Amino acid sequence: MKRIRKTGRQERFLRKLFLSCFPVFLIATSSLSASEPILIGSKKFTESYVLAEIAKRAIENAGVATEHRQGMGGTIILWQALSGEQIGLYPEYTGTISEEILKAPPSLSAEEMRERLASFGVGITGELGFNNTYALVMRRTIAEQKAIRSISDLRNHPELKLGLTHEFLDRRDGWGPLAEKYRLPTQNIVGIDHGLGYEALRNGSIDVKDAYSTDAKIGENDLIVLEDDLQFFPRYKAVFLYRLNLPPEVVAILRRMEGTLDEKRMIQLNAEAERTKDYARAADLYFRDANSPRATSIGEPFAHKLRRWTLRHLQLAGLSLLLSILIGIPLGIAASRGGWIGQVILGFVGAVQTIPSLALLALLVPLPFFGISVRTAIAALFLYGLLPIVRNTATGLQDIAQPVRESAIALGLEPAARLWKIYLPIASRSILGGIKTSAVINIATATLAALIGAGGLGEPILSGLNLNDHVTILQGAIPAAVLALLVQWGFDLLDRLLIPKGLRL
């Protein structure tokens, strides 16, 4: 008798599968619906992280909750996020505002700038003090050997290899116009990440790179800044851009930071951040020395950070996997019936897979519902996870032997009962295989979510790349790899629970 009663349970294996995903779903939704703090964005380089961290600390000391979306990318992404009201504020530079954001001549006055930003609902603080201009840097030894002191001197050295950041290559005040103004040779140019560029300079892979004049690495690596003898680079005075609808007390806090940071202190803070590998420590230093005695907190302990990253990572991968399962299995069932609908479905999910994951994120960011958010990361991971599930569901169903199909029909089972009691359980091994592939891919790809400020284990990887610090990179990379292995093992266990025993003989 007992065995008969168990019949229904084993057949409804998918329901069990959904139940087993449920805890992940709960974790994911509960923290997504938390109260809404002020979001602070930062660009993908040390100084931006540090400034954002200082703002976070200052605002939190006033009792307002904030969240720092670290290293969201370049200017365009942050500006879109701010003008699209997805973040509340971020640190920016006056030169970037006029050149990149407002596409205005460098002569734009502070007053004009304020007015034009206001039309986007965005406010601007006064200058924080230092000027972080773009600069070209190279190793002192090579510069002295070739007698290069200014950017003009590069004109006679076409053999030098330039490693430039992608943002610098594309900017209106970047490489193109600079090369034009100085009539520089343009053969030996490679695009390279900012942090990696210093490594490349050190080992001689490149000779010249773009840098920021407050970059702590300049002193550390014994680099020299080439003189901008034709005064090409505009002034890049740091400010905060913020939503005009932020609470007045928050704006007041930001304005209190005006004029508190000169070049020397900024270099110090940047160096502190790179030395300690901890942006919060640099922010501490700002409050310790300066006009604000209120700061007391120290950097977040590693175990706490790891927990935060991992939970968010699981949230991203888990929610997106759940969506992929919920949408992918029905799509796979439809695709298994063949015909043009099957072609369209398999064609679509296959095409999605061919888009590089980074490009898929970038494509989703400008869409109205998405923007810079956890939503976007989940949507991208969901689309990525579809193919293995849809394809394995479809092939698993198509592979069912003709006699088995016909027996199910001839017995008089209705189509729905045939699907649930016969076809899906027989295809379960293939379907679970697809889900497993999808889950492992998701864990790996979710590290990219940090690029759009969605957090997860990609966060330390990104800041490590930026700090050129392998230990920090590994703090994200190792847990991500361990997670992928655990997920793989977890699914191997799940196989035993969900795949009917008769199929495992």
Place this chain on the structure above:
Amino acid sequence: MDSLVQLTGVSKTYGSALALHPTDLNFARGKTTVLIGPSGCGKSTLLRLIIRLLDPDAGSIRFDGATITSENIPELRRRIGYVIQDGGLFPHLTARKNVLLMASHLRWPLPKMETRLAELCALTRFPESALDRFPLELSGGQRQRISLMRALMLSPELLLLDEPLGALDPLVRAALQKDLKEIFARLKQTAILVTHDLAEAAYLGDEIVLMNEGRVEQRGTVDDLRMKPASSFVTDFINAQRGLALI
């Protein structure tokens, strides 16, 4: 005579090939009719048309007085058992669950299912101890017995068997032939059995329908076929079957 199944002008083509010429056939209640003929003669097609795994191009099939349509066939299938050569058992279900699948789908009470299961085990000589094995753990003969039990579970009025013993070795086959004959007799089962083995047809069938190239060549007992062949094909077919002397 009282017919359970009546075919009137039923025909079927696959692409351009005519698999079954317009055919009229009746199958009597309580009798075992054997469809026999060479491969591709249309005998399996005929079974598949009755259970509607295939739709006829023309003509109509009546079951117990009612014309079979795509609307009523799901209901009618529960009154028809179907057994095929390799059993078509569901690999993810134990033997027990294969047999009980429809009954539990129709929410039979547990005691009724257990009683019926015990009856069927006795009838088909299937050891109850092997009921919890999966199809892959059963021998070929055991699989066919389970397939038969599954087909008989709801006490169908009609049993269709498409080469049910075709893949078995001779000893197992002989044992199952004997058991089938007893079962049909005990249940007074209306059955239509497809085979290409004349000895099996002669042993199991009350009546034989010999088919060739989509047509019925002759209908009668094995003696009718032997003594009064309707065509030279019938003679050739009979002579081609060795071991006939043993009948």
